[in-house]
Amino acid sequence: DTGVSQDPRHKITKRGQNVTFRCDPISEHNRLYWYRQTLGQGPEFLTYFQNEAQLEKSRLLSDRFSAERPKGSFSTLEIQRTEQGDSAMYLCASSLSEVAYEQYFGPGTRLTVT
Amino acid sequence: DQQVKQNSPSLSVQEGRISILNCDYTNSMFDYFLWYKKYPAEGPTFLISISSIKDKNEDGRFTVFLNKSAKHLSLHIVPSQPGDSAVYFCAASDISSGSARQLTFGSGTQLTVLP
Numbered sequence: 444d445t446g447v448s449q450d451p452r453h454k455i456t457k458r459g460q461n462v463t464f465r466c467d468p469i470s471e472h473n474r475l476y477w478y479r480q481t482l483g484q485g486p487e488f489l490t491y492f493q494n495e496a497q498l499e500k501s502r503l504l505s506d507r508f509s510a511e512r513p514k515g516s517f518s519t520l521e522i523q524r525t526e527q528g529d530s531a532m533y534l535c536a537s538s539l540s541e542v543a544y545e546q547y548f549g550p551g552t553r554l555t556v557t
Numbered sequence: 558d559q560q561v562k563q564n565s566p567s568l569s570v571q572e573g574r575i576s577i578l579n580c581d582y583t584n585s586m587f588d589y590f591l592w593y594k595k596y597p598a599e600g601p602t603f604l605i606s607i608s609s610i611k612d613k614n615e616d617g618r619f620t621v622f623l624n625k626s627a628k629h630l631s632l633h634i635v636p637s638q639p640g641d642s643a644v645y646f647c648a649a650s651d652i653s654s655g656s657a658r659q660l661t662f663g664s665g666t667q668l669t670v671l672p
Binding site for chain 2: 447449476480483484485486487488491493498499501534536538543544545546547548549550553
């Protein structure tokens, strides 16, 4: 399977704990995006990488959120001191620069903060 | 403010008939539009896209129409099949967003194709 993969698929954590999610993009894609989706809404942009450089962050990405993409391959999204409002589906997508808008999504990580 | 709107949360269609899903947008800087399909517990799957310089793009049973003056696009599925039952998201990319080209999504329409 050469699609975008994410791990874990589900995460339940207690408020105040830290969580980390991983995304492996399509291998030849140099762009990687993180989105968040809440119930009844479409995905909302969080941040994006071109190779290993994080080039843009949404205002939705508070200081408790940090993302990395070492060596321009997989990416991690960490949420520190989780809050109940962080409960959502976290989606990763990847694309090629030449058709950056044509983004391919992974299955997502569903986070539940209790 | 919602820049991409899908005003119909749900749509039911008989198998074999045409499904028409609608989307309106407000941002004149959108230059690419995409439709994604999403099954439960899966990520959105890219279906079809259209550039703002075109008014129609067709791929098999799926056709997307763009009316720039009305800031409206629609996805036609014909003939509809039960496997098409899913949530459909309209998305747009903003040429003024710089290098990111992040997508702005609508809230989705649940399509149910009845056998």
